[in-house]
Amino acid sequence: MPEALLSARAITVRFGGLVACDGVDLEVHPGELVGLIGPNGAGKTTFFHALSGVIAPDAGRLVVGGADLTGRAAHVFARHGVARTFQTPRVFRDMSALDNVRFGLEFAGRRRVHAHDAFDDPRAILGFLGLGEAAAVPAGALTPARQRLLEIGMALAARPRVLLLDEVAAGLTHTELEASAALIRRVRDQLGVAVVWIEHAVRVLMDHVERVAVLHQGRKIADGDPRAVSRDPAVIEAYLGEEGEPERLAA
Amino acid sequence: MGFWLELVASGLITGGIYALVALGLNLQYGLMRIMNISHGEFLMLGAYLTWLAHTVFDVNPIVFLPAVALVLFAAGLAVYRLCFRRITRTSPAVEVIEARSLLVGFGLMYLVQNAAYLVWGADLRGYSFLAEPVEIAGARFTGNRLVAFGFAVAASLALVAALRWTLFGKAVRAMMQSPTGAQLVGIDTAVLHPVVFGAGLALAGVAGGLLSMVYEITPAMGEPYTVTALIVITLGGLGSAAGCLAGGLLLGLVEALGMHFTSPSLKMLLSYAVFIAVLLARPKGLFAR
Amino acid sequence: MTPRPTLVATAIAAALLAPAPWVASDFALSLMLSCLMYVGLAVSWAMFSGATNYLSLATAAFFGIGAYVTAWGHGTLPYALAVALGGLAATIFATAVGAAVLHLRGAYFAVLTFGLGELVRHAITYAEKTWAKTVGRVITEPPAPEVVYLTVLALAMLAVATAAAVRASRFGLALAGIGSDEERARTLGVNTRATKIAGFALAAFFAGALGAAVAVRWTYIEPASVFNPFIGFQTVLIAMVGGAHTLIGPIASAVVFSVLTEVLRLQFPYAYLITLGALLILLVLYLPGGIASVFERWKWARSHA
Numbered sequence: 001m002p003e004a005l006l007s008a009r010a011i012t013v014r015f016g017g018l019v020a021c022d023g024v025d026l027e028v029h030p031g032e033l034v035g036l037i038g039p040n041g042a043g044k045t046t047f048f049h050a051l052s053g054v055i056a057p058d059a060g061r062l063v064v065g066g067a068d069l070t071g072r073a074a075h076v077f078a079r080h081g082v083a084r085t086f087q088t089p090r091v092f093r094d095m096s097a098l099d100n101v102r103f104g105l106e107f108a109g110r111r112r113v114h115a116h117d118a119f120d121d122p123r124a125i126l127g128f129l130g131l132g133e134a135a136a137v138p139a140g141a142l143t144p145a146r147q148r149l150l151e152i153g154m155a156l157a158a159r160p161r162v163l164l165l166d167e168v169a170a171g172l173t174h175t176e177l178e179a180s181a182a183l184i185r186r187v188r189d190q191l192g193v194a195v196v197w198i199e200h201a202v203r204v205l206m207d208h209v210e211r212v213a214v215l216h217q218g219r220k221i222a223d224g225d226p227r228a229v230s231r232d233p234a235v236i237e238a239y240l241g242e243e244g245e246p247e248r249l250a251a
Numbered sequence: 252m253g254f255w256l257e258l259v260a261s262g263l264i265t266g267g268i269y270a271l272v273a274l275g276l277n278l279q280y281g282l283m284r285i286m287n288i289s290h291g292e293f294l295m296l297g298a299y300l301t302w303l304a305h306t307v308f309d310v311n312p313i314v315f316l317p318a319v320a321l322v323l324f325a326a327g328l329a330v331y332r333l334c335f336r337r338i339t340r341t342s343p344a345v346e347v348i349e350a351r352s353l354l355v356g357f358g359l360m361y362l363v364q365n366a367a368y369l370v371w372g373a374d375l376r377g378y379s380f381l382a383e384p385v386e387i388a389g390a391r392f393t394g395n396r397l398v399a400f401g402f403a404v405a406a407s408l409a410l411v412a413a414l415r416w417t418l419f420g421k422a423v424r425a426m427m428q429s430p431t432g433a434q435l436v437g438i439d440t441a442v443l444h445p446v447v448f449g450a451g452l453a454l455a456g457v458a459g460g461l462l463s464m465v466y467e468i469t470p471a472m473g474e475p476y477t478v479t480a481l482i483v484i485t486l487g488g489l490g491s492a493a494g495c496l497a498g499g500l501l502l503g504l505v506e507a508l509g510m511h512f513t514s515p516s517l518k519m520l521l522s523y524a525v526f527i528a529v530l531l532a533r534p535k536g537l538f539a540r
Numbered sequence: 541m542t543p544r545p546t547l548v549a550t551a552i553a554a555a556l557l558a559p560a561p562w563v564a565s566d567f568a569l570s571l572m573l574s575c576l577m578y579v580g581l582a583v584s585w586a587m588f589s590g591a592t593n594y595l596s597l598a599t600a601a602f603f604g605i606g607a608y609v610t611a612w613g614h615g616t617l618p619y620a621l622a623v624a625l626g627g628l629a630a631t632i633f634a635t636a637v638g639a640a641v642l643h644l645r646g647a648y649f650a651v652l653t654f655g656l657g658e659l660v661r662h663a664i665t666y667a668e669k670t671w672a673k674t675v676g677r678v679i680t681e682p683p684a685p686e687v688v689y690l691t692v693l694a695l696a697m698l699a700v701a702t703a704a705a706v707r708a709s710r711f712g713l714a715l716a717g718i719g720s721d722e723e724r725a726r727t728l729g730v731n732t733r734a735t736k737i738a739g740f741a742l743a744a745f746f747a748g749a750l751g752a753a754v755a756v757r758w759t760y761i762e763p764a765s766v767f768n769p770f771i772g773f774q775t776v777l778i779a780m781v782g783g784a785h786t787l788i789g790p791i792a793s794a795v796v797f798s799v800l801t802e803v804l805r806l807q808f809p810y811a812y813l814i815t816l817g818a819l820l821i822l823l824v825l826y827l828p829g830g831i832a833s834v835f836e837r838w839k840w841a842r843s844h845a
Contacts, residue, residue, distance in 0.1 A: 280647070284647070286647035286648075288650070288654060337825050338824075346722075349646055350595060350646055351825075353595055353651075354776070354780065355820070355824050355825065357773070357776065358817040358821040359821060360817070361816060361817035362814050362817030363817075365813040366814055369814065477654075478652070478654060478655035481648065481651045481652070485648070514670075516662045517662065517663070519655065519658050519659040519662050519663075520662065523655070523659055527641075
C-alpha cells in the first residue's frame with residue numbers, strides 16, 4: 001500500500017457539550033476515490049472542516065503528505081495539497097468564473113507542480129468542467145449547479161493531491177447526477193487526484209467509489225468495500241432512523 | 252483602608268454603568284449582528300433628557316428613569332425601522348449585514364451627536380443631585396454615585412433574570428443561538444428584532460440618565476462608551492448577559508486601579524490592554540465554558 | 541488588467557497640477573491642497589477597506605500620528621524626511637494593531653479602530669505633559685507653500701498609483717478574495733491574516749504621511765485639533781459615496797466633497813455634519829456600491845442591450 005496522502009487519526013471535534021467527531025480515523029492513498037456517507041448530523045462536514053484546517057480538532061493528528069499539520073491554519077493545508085468544496089457552493093460572487101479559477105492557481109496552486117496540463121491554465125480547467133463559455137460571467141450569476149462545478153474548478157486550480165467534495169448531488173436530476181459522478185471519476189482517473197466524496201445520494205456514490213466510510217453520531221462505524229458496507233448490520237441500523245435509506249443502500 | 256474602599260467602589264460603580272451599556276449592545280449584536288457604533292450617542296441622549304427634565308421641569312432624575320427608558324425604546328423602534336431593517340432584509344450574507352450596519356451606525360453617530368451640538372451647544376452641562384457625601388465603613392461616597400451604582404446593577408440583574416426566566420427572554424436567547432430554529436417554532440423576528448433593538452437603546456439611555464446624576468454632560472460624552480461596551484462584551488462573552496455584568500464590573504475595577512497606579516489619561520490604553528490580553532488568553536471570553 | 545493606463549493618467553495629472561502654486565490664488569491653492577489630501581486618504585482607505593470590507597475607522601489616528609512626527613521633528617528634521625517618517629510611524633503602529641485585532645470579526649475590528657483615535661490622542665497628551673512638559677507645539681518655520689503643495693500632490697499621486705498597482709496584482713486579488721469570502725480564500729491558500737495586516741499597514745502609511753505633510757498648515761499643533769475624528773469620517777464617506785470598490789470613484793468624490801466642505805463647513809458646522817451623517821446612512825441603505833455602481837450597472841446594461 002503506497003504511503004497515505006492524507007492521514008487523519010483519532011480526530012475529535014467538540015462544540016461546547018456536543019461531540020461532532022469522536023475519534024475518527026481515515027487514510028487516503030494516491031489514486032483513491034473514497035466515499036463518506038452517514039445519516040444527517042453524523043459529523044461528515046465537520047470532519048471535512050478538520051481535514052481542511054478550517055477547524056482545529058480538539059484531539060487527534062492530521063498528516064498531509066508526510067507533514068504534521070495538526071492545528072495549522074487552512075491556508076497551510078491548501079498549500080500542502082488539500083482542496084475542498086463546501087456543502088453550499090461558495091464562490092467569489094463578484095468575480096468572473098475565470099478569475100474564480102485563477103484564484104486557486106495564484107495562491108495554493110502557485111508552487112505546486114502537477115503532471116496534467118489541465119492545471120496550468122484557468123481556461124483549461126473550465127473546459128474540463130464544461131464551463132468554457134461561462135468564463136466571463138460573474139460567478140454569482142451562474143445557476144447553483146454550475147456554481148458547484150465552478151467550485152470544483154477552484155479547488156482543482158489549487159493543484160491538490162486530495163480533493164474533498166462536500167455533496168454534489170443536491171437539487172440535481174438523475175441524469176445530471178450521473179454526469180457529476182462521471183466527472184468525479186474523471187478527476188481521479190485523468191487528473192490523478194485522490195477524492196473524498198461526501199454524498200447524501202448514497203446509491204450513486206456507491207456505484208462509483210471503490211471504498212466507502214460511514215460516520216454515525218461522530219464515529220466511524222464502517223470502512224471498506226461498498227458491497228460489504230451496505231450489508232453491514234451496524235450501517236443498516238444507523239440508517240433505519242432515516243426514511244427509506246435501507247433501500248437506497250442495497251447496491 | 253477607606254481610601255482603597257473608595258477606589259474599588261468607584262471602579263465598581265463605573266463598571267456597573269459599563270455593564271448596562273454593554274448589555275444593550277450585546278442584545279443588538281448577538282441577536283441581529285448589528286454593531287451599532289452610535290450606541291453611545293443614545294446614552295448621551297438619555298443623559299440630556301434627564302438633565303432637561305430635572306433643570307426645566309424639576310423632575311427627580313430617579314423618577315424620570317422609566318420615562319427615559321420609554322422614550323429611548325420608542326426611538327429605538329424608529330431607528331431600527333428607518334435605518335437597520337432594510338439592511339437585514341437586503342444583505343446577502345452576515346458579514347454584509349455587519350459591514351453595512353457599521354457604516355449606518357457611523358453616519359447615525361455623526362447625525363445624532365451634531366444634532367445635540369446644534370440644540371444644546373458644546374458647553375458642559377450639569378446639575379446637582381444627591382451630591383452630599385455618605386459615609387460607609389470609613390469611605391465616603393456621594394449619594395448620587397451610590398444610587399447610580401445601585402440602579403445599574405439592579406437593572407442588569409433584572410435583565411439577566413428576564414432573559415433566563417421569562418418567555419420573551421427565552422425567545423431572545425433561542426434566536427441568538429439558532430435563528431432558523433427559533434423561527435420554525437413561531438418566534439416572529441419582525442416583532443422581536445425591533446423590540447430588542449429598542450430595548451438595547453433603552454438600556455443605553457438609562458445608563459446615560461444615571462451618569463447625568465454624577466457627571467457633567469456634553470454631546471461627545473457617549474463615544475467612549477461604545478468602545479468600552481465592545482470590550483466588556485468580549486470579556487464576558489458574546490450573548491451572555493451575566494458575563495456582561497461580570498465583565499463590566501471587572502473592567503471598571505481594573506481601570507480604576509490601573510488609573511490610580513499610572514495616570515487617568517491612560518484609561519483607554521488600559522482598557523485596550525485588558526482587551527488584548529483577554530483575547531490572547533481566552534478568546535471566547537473570560538467566562539466561557 | 542495592467543495598471544499602465546492608470547499610471548500614465550496619474551503622471552499626466554501630476555504634471556498638469558504641479559504649476560498651481562505659481563498660477564492659482566491662495567484660496568484656490570488651499571482648496572486644491574484639501575482635495576489632494578482627501579484623494580490620497582480616500583484612495584488608500586478604499587484600497588484596503590473597500591476591497592476587504594474590513595472597515596478601518598483608524599484614519600484619524602494614523603493622520604494624527606503623522607502630524608505629531610512633524611511636530612516633534614520640526615526644526616531638526618527636514619520636511620521630506622518628517623513626511624516619510626510620519627508614514628513609517630503610522631505603518632509600524634498599524635502593523636502592531638493589525639496583528640492584535642485583524643483576526644477578529646470585521647465588526648469588532650471597526651469598533652476597535654474607532655477607539656484608536658481616542659487612545660492615541662490620550663497617550664500623546666499624557667506623553668507631552670509628562671515628558672515634554674507641554675500641551676501643544678508651535679510650527680515656527682513652515683516650509684514654503686509650494687513645497688507643501690507639491691509634497692501633498694506627490695503623496696496623492698503615489699496613493700493612486702499604488703492602489704492601481706495593488707488592484708492589478710496578486711496581492712490585490714487576495715484582498716478581493718478576503719472581501720468576497722474570507723474562509724474560501726483561506727482554503728485556496730491565502731494567508732489571510734498576513735495579507736490583511738499588510739493591506740492595513742500600507743493604507744496607514746498614506747494616512748500618516750499625509751498627516752505629516754499637512755500638519756505644517758497649522759501654526760499650533762495640539763492633540764485635540766490634530767486627532768480630529770472628522771477626517772476619518774470624511775474619508776469613509778468620500779470613499780463610500782464614490783464607490784469603495786473602484787479607483788476612480790473615491791477620486792471624483794474627494795474633489796466634490798473637499799469643495800463642499802471648504803464652502804459649507806465653516807458656515808454651518810453642525811448642520812453640515814448632520815447632513816453628511818444622513819447622507820452616509822441613505823447611501824449605505826440604498827446605494828451601497830456608491831455612485832460608481834450606478835455607472836457600472838449602466839455600462840453592463842448597455843453592453844447587454
